[in-house]
Amino acid sequence: MAAPEKMAMHQGTTPFWSLQQAVDGYARHGFGAMTVKRDKLNEHGAAAGAKLIRDAGLEVIGLSGISPMTATDPAQRAVQLEDNKRAIDDAAEVGAGFVVVIGGPMPEGSRDMAATRALMSDMMAELLPYATERGVKLGLEPITPMAAGEISSVNTMAMANDMCEALGPGTGLVVDVYHVWWDPD
Numbered sequence: 001m002a003a004p005e006k007m008a009m010h011q012g013t014t015p016f017w018s019l020q021q022a023v024d025g026y027a028r029h030g031f032g033a034m035t036v037k038r039d040k041l042n043e044h045g046a047a048a049g050a051k052l053i054r055d056a057g058l059e060v061i062g063l064s065g066i067s068p069m070t071a072t073d074p075a076q077r078a079v080q081l082e083d084n085k086r087a088i089d090d091a092a093e094v095g096a097g098f099v100v101v102i103g104g105p106m107p108e109g110s111r112d113m114a115a116t117r118a119l120m121s122d123m124m125a126e127l128l129p130y131a132t133e134r135g136v137k138l139g140l141e142p143i144t145p146m147a148a149g150e151i152s153s154v155n156t157m158a159m160a161n162d163m164c165e166a167l168g169p170g171t172g173l174v175v176d177v178y179h180v181w182w183d184p185d
Contacts, residue, residue: 004029004030004031004032005030005031005032006032007031007032007033008031008032008033008034008035008059008061009022009026009031009033009034009035010034010035010064011034011035011036011037011040011064012035012037012064017040018040018043019036019040019041019043019044019049019052020044020052022034022040023052023053023056023058024056026056026058027056027057027058031058032057032058032059033058033059033060033061034053034058034059034060034061035060035061035062035063035064035096035100036049036053036060036062036063036064036094036096037064037065038063038064038065038066038087038090039065041063041065041090041094042090046089046090046093046094047093049094050093050094050095053094054095059095060094060095060096061096061097061098062091062096062097062098062099062100062139062174063087063090063091063094063096063098063099063100064099064100065087065100066084066087066099066100066101066102067080067083067084067087067104068080068102068103068104068105069084069101069103069104069119069120069123069124070103070104070105070106070107070116070119070120070153071104071107071119072107072110072119077123080104080123081123081126081127084099084123084127085127085130087099088127088130088131088134088136089134091134091136092134092135092136096136097135097136097137098136098137098138098139098172098174099131099136099137099138099139100139100141100174101120101124101138101139101140101141101174102141102143102151102152103116103117103120103140103143103151103152103153103154104120104151104152105149105150105151105152106148106149106153107119113148113153114153116153117153117154117159117163120152120153120154120163121163121166121167124138124140124163124167124171125167128167128168128170128171131170132169132170137170137171137172138167138170138171138172139171139172139173139174140154140160140163140164140171140172140173140174141154141160141173141174141175141176141179142154142155142156142157142159142160142173142175142179142180142183143155143179144178144179144180144182156180156183156185157173157175157180157183157185158185160173161173
């Protein structure tokens with residue numbers, strides 16, 4: 001087993017800890033890095049959170065908590081796009097190499113998974129230059145099909161790989177075995 005200093009802890013594994021508690025706990029147990037939950041980071045603000053993490057000697061590898069990307073209403077899509085740009089800015093501020101992209105639910109009344117994936121892919125394509133300019137990658141996480149309608153329409157490693165390949169450099173996969181253990185490929 002790898003030494004803790006070579007491992008990262010995802011803040012989602014300690015959901016009841018504040019950012020301060022997570023940073024203190026991970027550092028105390030010798031972890032070298034963490035993935036930050038955006039809602040916890042927002043409790044401090046990105047700059048203060050970044051200092052807190054750096055002062056504890058931790059590296060941030062990723063930021064989790066990007067907004068859904070599947071609204072069909074132009075005004076709602078604009079809000080999602082701007083919030084996702086702020087998430088990318090937060091990631092850059094804390095030194096995260098990527099933001100975790102889950103994508104979001106199917107639009108209300110829709111049962112068209114392919115159209116939902118297209119909405120998601122379109123927004124990722126729009127965000128990609130912004131993220132690249134800030135040194136942040138878009139890390140696409142496939143989610144179990146048991147939550148396809150509510151969380152994400154990208155459910156298999158193949159779907160995620162295909163989307164990343166189509167979008168090109170600046171994208172990659174975030175793999176959570178909880179969500180893909182069943183995927184035969």
